[in-house]
Every structure is written in C-alpha cells, then in structure tokens.
Amino acid sequence: MRLARRISRLGTETAFEVLARARALEAQGREIIHLEIGEPDFDTPANITAAAIEALQAGYTHYTPSAGIPELRATVAEEVSRTRKIQVGPENVVIVPGGKPIIFYTILALVEAGDEVIYPNPGFPIYESMINMIQARPVPIPLLEENDFCFDLDALKRAINKRTTLIILNSPQNPTGGVLCRKDLEEIAELAERYDCYILSDEIYSRILYEGEFFSIASLPGMKERTIILDGFSKTYAMTGWRMGYGVMPENVAAAFARLATNSVSCTAAFTQRAGLAALRDPQDEVDRMVAEFRRRRDVMVAGLNSIPGVSCRTPAGAFYAFPNVKSFGRPAKEIADYLLQEAGVAVLAGTSFGSYGEGYLRLSYANSVENIEKAIERMRQGLSRMGHD
C-alpha cells in the first residue's frame, strides 16, 4: 500500500529501536545491561494494582466520558491546584492514555501548518516529529552543558517572532536531567506574552526532582491561561504500561482535546482511571521511596561516569537520566553508543537521538539497580579504554 506523505514526516523514539537490537543480542545468548529505555524498573505500587483489580471486579469495564471520569478529573484538578499553586477545576483536565497524547493533541489543536514551534534540542523526539507531521516549522533552541542544560534565553529571543504559535518546555528534562529555574521561566513567560504564544509545559518528571521544589511556568501570573500542562502516572507511579496521563488547560482547549479523544481512542481504560484515583489519593510513601532510590542510583551513576577517563558528567537535578560528555573520544555519539552495545553489552542512547545538539553526549537511564549500574560502568570503562581519547 502507498502511505500518505505525512507518515514519512513522522520521527520516532530511538529508545525502542535500541531496545529491539539489545533484545536480539540477548536472543543470541549475550547479556546486556539496559540503560536505554526511560521507565522505572519498580513494580507499580501494590495499592494501585489492587484498586485496578477491584475496579475490574466492580464492572469498570466500559467506556467512560472522553475527557475522563469526573471523579478523576476533579482529583487531578485538586492535585494540580495544590502543587502548582493555581486554581483549576475538572473542566480544565483531560485524562488520556499516557502523557504522549497531550503532545499530539496540543500540536493538532493549536498549531497550523506553517506556524513556528519552539522546542528544546536535545529534547524528547516526539515534539519535533509531531511538528513536522503537521507541516509546522520546527525551531529548536539549544540546551548547552555550560548553561546546565537550561534554555538558551538569547537563542530564544532571537528565534521567537510573530509566527511563533507554541513554545514547548520540559522540566525536569529528558534527556539531560536539567531543570528550568524560576528566573528563566519568568523571562520565557514574558516573551510568550509579548508574542502572544502558547506554552506546552511537559512536566511528566515533576515529582522526580532531587533539589529544591518543582516550579511550573503555569504558576506565574497570567500564564495558566496560555499554558497546557502535561503530566501523568507513567514515571511518578511506575505505570508506563498502564497508559494514563493528563493535560491541564483552558476549558475551550479541554473541549477540543475531548473531541480529539472521541475521534481517536474514545477514552482511557475505565479500570486504569480508577487505579489513577488510588494513585493520587493514597499515601505517597512509595513515590518518596522510589525518588530516594533514584537519587542513590544517580549518585552512583554520575560518580562512576566521572571516574572513566575521557568522560565527564554533570549531576542531573531531576528525571532519571545521566547525559555524559564523550566528546574527547572524537567519534560520533551514535558510533560510541553502537560500540558500547556490541562490545561492552551496555545499551545506551546517542545524544543525537534527541537532536543535533546532543552530539558528543550519551543518554543513560539510571532506572536500573545499583548493581547493574556498577557493572555497566566497569564494562564501559574497559570498552572505552580501547577506544582512545584526547
């Protein structure tokens, strides 16, 4: 069959491709340490799974309203009002199958072909993929190591103009672990107001933060009216396979998102939504425990990477990724990532999987045991020592 041209404009997430290659090596008997995929290795907390089982037995096996069950929308609204210190209601919330549909719907609902969309580079690859798919113009803003991987505000000032419709932010960030500080967010908000553009604030890692308190651009005066917050359950509650996330937005945009849901997925699974209620309402000790464990692993990972000759790594402030600099090896990041998989049995991603400014970096997920992280560091040390660096 001949595919429509828009399909050729869709990008992908390399993590899934590297995972498939790593699995193929495992099928040949190789032992691979997986640092490529961005998902917590913990089980979903037992109270959440129990709530889903109970919901299934109680008959939550039918359609729900497209925007989500009212009780969950209200609970998300309370949670977001409390954590972002803003006032939002259930009418501002749409429940969707994962965080990703919020990216999809935002771009479909707010951006016309030919509009300009600003987004981080390196950044989550789905942003650029969707911008290209609808034939808008992608305008990447570099995140530089020397700037602690924050948005380059000078570059933003040069890039923004009256054709800019949307600015995509992600903090804590995938792949760098960088966090946008309040001062930078204030400047970004001021520019968004001046040029009358909207913000998609991808806050999927908002709870996985190691220093300070999370701050959302939507908390700044006048910004909740022009911001779509993306958050969800995948990372916070180790629920990647359940497929549930949410967006918080002005009411008319929520109505458009609900219509997009009606046209695509109808709704998020009913029993999954009931489990989401338990996740938000029950005690949060499990989340605290997981975040504390991620911090311990981060410290092992970063110290280990910095002990490898030729590698240097900043300490990420959030999410569960390390983004070490491997420029001293003088080879493309993709070549180094391929070499580490083949020769050292460690699956990592090239920084370029997240855009051209990722060249010279690797992304390693530390959502893995300390034992495996230590083993991976030793394998990398040996593998990279054979490569030669400056």
Ligand SMILES: Cc1ncc(COP(=O)(O)O)c(C=O)c1O
């Ligand atoms: C920055 C970012 N946004 C959104 C998502 C999508 O999350 P979900 O699995 O809930 O669709 C991810 C997942 O890796 C992510 O890293």
